[in-house]
Amino acid sequence: MEQVMSGEGKRVCVTGASGYIASWIVKFLLQRGYVVNATVRSLNDPTKTEHLLALDGAEKRLHLFEANLLEEGSFDSAIYGCDGVFHTASPVILQSNDPEDCYLISKTLAEDAAWKFAKEKGIxxxxxxxxxxxxxxxxxxxxxxxxxxxxxxxxxxxxxxxxxxxxxxxxxxxxxxxxxxxxxxxxxxxxxxxxxxxxxxxxxxxxxxxxxxxxxxxxxxxxxxxxxxxxxxxxxxxxxxxxxxxxxxxxxxxxxxxxxxxxxx
Ligand SMILES: NC(=O)c1ccc[n+]([C@@H]2O[C@H](COP(=O)([O-])OP(=O)(O)OC[C@H]3O[C@@H](n4cnc5c(N)ncnc54)[C@H](OP(=O)(O)O)[C@@H]3O)[C@@H](O)[C@H]2O)c1
The missing domain is CATH 3.40.50.720 (NAD(P)-binding Rossmann-like Domain)
Known part of the structure; x- marks a missing residue:
């Protein structure tokens, strides 16, 4: 079996951490010993933060940051010094008569843009x-x-x-x-x-x-x-x-x- 990375001593970032999938990612990361920098859009909204702060390990190893994808540079401090980033934050603005089509198009374009960016920047x-x-x-x-x-x-x-x-x-x-x-x-x-x-x-x-x-x-x-x-x-x-x-x-x-x-x- 391939040697896998352990969470002990590693710091990772989870964007959109209060979301459905991201909350589970944060939970499992904390269980594995990672330090987690978690971004939410508002630190003042308890419905977005309390369930994360209640997770096992959160008291010592969870750090919350405020960040919005629509604000240039707002993720910098959360990502700085991390060994990995789980980017799940996703703004889907529905402006179509067919929300499902709009969603699929937005996801395809977002993934294409991410691959292009990663290639350019060597990520x-x-x-x-x-x-x-x-x-x-x-x-x-x-x-x-x-x-x-x-x-x-x-x-x-x-x-x-x-x-x-x-x-x-x-x-x-x-x-x-x-x-x-x-x-x-x-x-x-x-x-x-x-x-x-x-x-x-x-x-x-x-x-x-x-x-x-x-x-x-x-x-x-x-x-x-x-x-x-x-x-x-x-x-x-x-x-x-x-x-x-x-x-x-x-x-x-x-x-x-x-x-x-x-x-x-
Ligand atoms: N659930 C599914 O069935 C499914 C299936 C395939 C793919 N996905 C994809 O997986 C990802 C996560 O999905 P999910 O179901 O966990 O969605 P979710 O619960 O709605 O979580 C999305 C997160 O993105 C954050 N967000 C939205 N706009 C933002 C912005 N402008 N800046 C920063 N954060 C922003 C939200 O923050 P707030 O909490 O502040 O609103 C929320 O925490 C999405 O990309 C989704 O398209 C989901």
Missing amino acids: DMISMNPAAVIGPILQPTMNLTTFVYVFNLINGSETYPNLAFGWIHVKDVAEAHIRALEIPSAKGRYILSETVAHFADLVNILHELYPNLKLPNRCDDDSPLDPTYKISQDKAKTLGIDYIPLKVALKETVECLKEKFNISV
């Missing part, structure tokens, strides 16, 4: 491309993430979307990010997806898990079901992660919704 960059991310949230509020889709399914929605997505547990996404830093041979782009499933499949799994739960029983359009497809796991598997199955991810998501938002199922 050792790796890009992580997770499928739709589910699993429990650490932050107290629901962001506009795929977590919300599960909330809608179990919260009285009459229909489910005619969409098939790749799905991945948030803990696997966080773990993959950290391993990409720790494993010296890691490079390039990683697509992270445990399985591809239609919302109709999610409804079936939820029915198995919670037989008494009222779930939508029809699709929100009459078109043929969005087809599923295959996503290769070969490269992602070189990071040595055994993906958490979708069924477990869904259960943990629902349990989190019950606990944090008093959703009765």
Whole structure:
């Protein structure tokens, strides 16, 4: 097995640290002994900081910084002296009639720009491309993430979307990010997806898990079901992660919704 980097004595930066994926990255980094410089947009908003400050190891090894991507140079102090940067902060400004298209375009352009910049500046960059991310949230509020889709399914929605997505547990996404830093041979782009499933499949799994739960029983359009497809796991598997199955991810998501938002199922 390749010698991996240990967190002891290393300092890393996580941008957008209060976000869904980033909060898990911070949690796992602290568990491994890293010193973490975490950026948030506002240090005065407890909903963005309290869940991070409550993490094990935070008292001694978590340092919060205020930084906004729209302000030139505002990340400099957080990144200075770090052995690695997990850049998850992402402003998505929706100005289209089709938010999904707009999102996909913004992500493609952002990744292209990042690769170009990294090449020009000689930065050792790796890009992580997770499928739709589910699993429990650490932050107290629901962001506009795929977590919300599960909330809608179990919260009285009459229909489910005619969409098939790749799905991945948030803990696997966080773990993959950290391993990409720790494993010296890691490079390039990683697509992270445990399985591809239609919302109709999610409804079936939820029915198995919670037989008494009222779930939508029809699709929100009459078109043929969005087809599923295959996503290769070969490269992602070189990071040595055994993906958490979708069924477990869904259960943990629902349990989190019950606990944090008093959703009765
Ligand atoms: N969740 C998914 O299913 C999924 C799937 C594939 C890829 N991704 C990508 O993974 C990344 C993280 O996603 P996520 O689900 O964890 O999203 P998230 O919970 O919304 O987190 C995004 C973070 O970016 C920060 N941010 C937004 N605008 C900013 C700005 N102008 N300056 C600095 N920080 C800013 C937010 O800060 P505030 O807390 O202050 O708002 C937030 O903490 C994003 O690039 C997303 O597109 C997510």
